[in-house]
Amino acid sequence: MPLVSMRQLLDEAAKGGYGVGAFNVNDMEQIQAIMAAAKETNSPVIIQASRGARSFAQDRFLFHLILAAAELYPEIPIAMHQDHGNSFETCKSAIDLGYTSVMMDGSLKEDGKTPASFEENVAVTKRVVDFAHERGVTVEGEIGVLGGVEDGHGAGGTGLEHVTDPDQAVEFAEKTGVDALAIAIGTSHGAYKFTKKPDGSVLKMDVLIAIHKRLPNTHLVMHGSSSVPKDLQDIINKYGGKLKETWGVPVEEIQLGIRNGVRKVNVDTDNRLAMTGAIRKVLWETPEKFDPRDYLKPAREAMQKVVAQRMTQFGQAGHAGDYKAVSIAEIAKGYKNGSLSTRPLVAAK
Ligand code: G3H
Ligand code: 13P
Numbered sequence: 001m002p003l004v005s006m007r008q009l010l011d012e013a014a015k016g017g018y019g020v021g022a023f024n025v026n027d028m029e030q031i032q033a034i035m036a037a038a039k040e041t042n043s044p045v046i047i048q049a050s051r052g053a054r055s056f057a058q059d060r061f062l063f064h065l066i067l068a069a070a071e072l073y074p075e076i077p078i079a080m081h082q083d084h085g086n087s088f089e090t091c092k093s094a095i096d097l098g099y100t101s102v103m104m105d106g107s108l109k110e111d112g113k114t115p116a117s118f119e120e121n122v123a124v125t126k127r128v129v130d131f132a133h134e135r136g137v138t139v140e141g142e143i144g145v146l147g148g149v150e151d152g153h154g155a156g157g158t159g160l161e162h163v164t165d166p167d168q169a170v171e172f173a174e175k176t177g178v179d180a181l182a183i184a185i186g187t188s189h190g191a192y193k194f195t196k197k198p199d200g201s202v203l204k205m206d207v208l209i210a211i212h213k214r215l216p217n218t219h220l221v222m223h224g225s226s227s228v229p230k231d232l233q234d235i236i237n238k239y240g241g242k243l244k245e246t247w248g249v250p251v252e253e254i255q256l257g258i259r260n261g262v263r264k265v266n267v268d269t270d271n272r273l274a275m276t277g278a279i280r281k282v283l284w285e286t287p288e289k290f291d292p293r294d295y296l297k298p299a300r301e302a303m304q305k306v307v308a309q310r311m312t313q314f315g316q317a318g319h320a321g322d323y324k325a326v327s328i329a330e331i332a333k334g335y336k337n338g339s340l341s342t343r344p345l346v347a348a349k
């Protein structure tokens with residue numbers, strides 16, 4: 001199957017009432033792990049690359065690896081997404097390359113650290129929407145600011161400093177016409193999200209539910225959704241690692257989100273933990289080994305296991321064959337003639 005529009009993939013997820021994992025990639029083994037998991041569970045999938053990933057792997061390497069995935073797995077719908085674009089230029093460069101979806105993270109200024117004003121966020125996101133939709137490309141925006149910092153990106157903090165205001169979410173969706181809306185409900189990027197098991201007082205699920213009530217047809221996105229499982233932490237620490245005790249987002253909270261409009265669930269850290277644990281184990285137990293395949297193969301298998309588990313938990317498993325790809329040119333026509341709406345349905349308070 002050619003790469004599909006993320007809008008199509010999320011519209012289908014909404015029809016089916018399930019969420020879709022968006023998994024970050026930096027290299028071939030991670031792409032292979034995701035595709036093996038998608039085949040194993042018969043799932044549509046979103047593969048996403050951060051700015052850091054694009055520069056680490058080099059743009060064309062990464063993009064062609066994903067095209068290889070689309071060639072090798074014609075039965076799996078794959079959306080290729082720019083994660084946390086920091087400017088119009090970053091999003092444009094992804095679109096020019098052939099990505100079928102971009103995130104314009106205008107919640108932060110271009111430095112990727114300083115919270116932006118609402119007006120700045122609306123202006124840059126709307127500019128990306130106009131450019132992207134003309135070309136049939138999906139846009140995710142963000143309102144509210146997540147916590148944590150990864151690879152220099154992020155405002156820091158606990159994630160509770162800039163929780164999304166539902167009224168602002170409505171205004172933002174109306175003014176920008178985004179296809180998907182990332183909201184801040186107390187999650188943060190990376191392994192160190194919570195110092196105790198989060199409950200309703202830490203994760204603002206009530207805010208998520210309030211936003212979904214006001215914007216019942218808008219595809220919501222949960223960032224920072226790794227669960228940081230204890231068993232993966234333990235493997236790393238058993239084989240020489242030094243992770244401090246930490247908690248991630250419980251899968252049941254994500255499932256509650258999915259029942260309340262969350263359609264895209266971003267996961268990176270859990271896969272990083274799985275791969276690193278597997279590599280550490282091989283190097284620790286068999287220090288005489290030096291063939292990278294001896295540790296990259298178990299690393300790839302460990303990531304496949306986590307991704308397959310998430311695909312099942314998010315509900316996307318079994319849905320790969322539900323639909324055929326609509327071409328990106330057709331999607332562009334849909335935005336132009338209004339059959340793909342960019343005006344959110346807004347419910348009264
Ligand atoms: O949003 C963060 C993702 O986990 C990607 O992180 O910027 O370190 O590649 P990165
Ligand atoms: P985690 O760090 O929780 O995996 O979040 C990933 C993410 O939100 C990527 O945009």
Ligand code: ZN
Pocket residue numbers: 084189223224266
């Ligand atoms: Zn994120």
